[in-house]
Amino acid sequence: MAVGDVSAGRRSRRSASGDGAMPLFEHLREFQTRLFRAVLGILIGAAIAWAFYDPIFNFVYAPFNDVVGAARSQGKAITLAVNGVTDAFTLKLKIVMVAGLVMSLPIWLFQLWRFLAPGLKGGEKKWAYGFVIAATPLFLFGAAVAYRTMPSLLDLMLGFTPEHVANIINVNDYLTFIIQIMLFFGVGALIPLIFVMLNFAGLLRGRTLVRHWRWLIIGCLTFAAVATPTPDPFTMLLVATPFMVIVSVAVLIMLINDKRRSRRERREGAGQWADEEASSLPALIVDPTDTAPSVIEDEIL
Numbered sequence: 001m002a003v004g005d006v007s008a009g010r011r012s013r014r015s016a017s018g019d020g021a022m023p024l025f026e027h028l029r030e031f032q033t034r035l036f037r038a039v040l041g042i043l044i045g046a047a048i049a050w051a052f053y054d055p056i057f058n059f060v061y062a063p064f065n066d067v068v069g070a071a072r073s074q075g076k077a078i079t080l081a082v083n084g085v086t087d088a089f090t091l092k093l094k095i096v097m098v099a100g101l102v103m104s105l106p107i108w109l110f111q112l113w114r115f116l117a118p119g120l121k122g123g124e125k126k127w128a129y130g131f132v133i134a135a136t137p138l139f140l141f142g143a144a145v146a147y148r149t150m151p152s153l154l155d156l157m158l159g160f161t162p163e164h165v166a167n168i169i170n171v172n173d174y175l176t177f178i179i180q181i182m183l184f185f186g187v188g189a190l191i192p193l194i195f196v197m198l199n200f201a202g203l204l205r206g207r208t209l210v211r212h213w214r215w216l217i218i219g220c221l222t223f224a225a226v227a228t229p230t231p232d233p234f235t236m237l238l239v240a241t242p243f244m245v246i247v248s249v250a251v252l253i254m255l256i257n258d259k260r261r262s263r264r265e266r267r268e269g270a271g272q273w274a275d276e277e278a279s280s281l282p283a284l285i286v287d288p289t290d291t292a293p294s295v296i297e298d299e300i301l
Helices: 003-014 024-051 053-073 087-103 105-116 127-158 171-189 191-200 206-211 213-227 233-267 295-300
Strands: 078-081 167-170
Touching (some): 024 053, 024 105, 053 087, 053 171, 087 171, 127 233, 191 233
Parallel strands (some): 078 167
16 A cells, blocks of 8 residues: 555544544554654754754853852852763753753644644644744743843852852753753743643633632742842842733633633534523423422422
């Protein structure tokens, strides 16, 4: 059988059900395909990062270099060192793999979304591209906020070093620290997008977030307080404001989608009543003035 016939057969089996349902074997095959494409994209990004390792390392080292300069002006000794024989090679592998993961962000996010949302209708599948386009700048925005505040965070942490004590930091420990902080902020910036994805999947309504708006503000302020470990409230509000704007836009999109879904359900004959609205029963079925026991009650008694 020709390759074209095999691929056409797979497409026909995948689209045989109008609601996007696939048997278990087809789900496993789809997972294998999506995983292979995502890993391939990460490896290609890592190969590109390997060729530009020196500029990438200088970029990662820059926040630490700022802290070292300030510490030396105060008479403190802070050194970034490689302890083991293989640590330098391990450091390079970590940097290029993380850089490949970031550069291939649109690829593996798209593959993840395509695997998790196979049941979307044809008109809704276009949102997969929108989610990928929105997720990439949001993640990079969160990582940029972490990178921008990294010197302040390092200065705070290293400020606990006692006087006359040299602080020798393993370069792999420093890399792990900065990666964890940037990933934390990058994923945190994706939380509004996750809210929107859950809303399009029908698992979360915009009104739910509106009712808990105080917790959303507290979450944004807490996130900004962690990002800016300084006693300056103006800096904290400056960092929290963009996150509040992103969350507000996400809630607005969810409310618009809720209205669109309600109109579509009414046209299809479903969703005639809201979740908290009781249906109206005819007066002949329930008579409030009827005090006679029912037939069911007679049988039970």
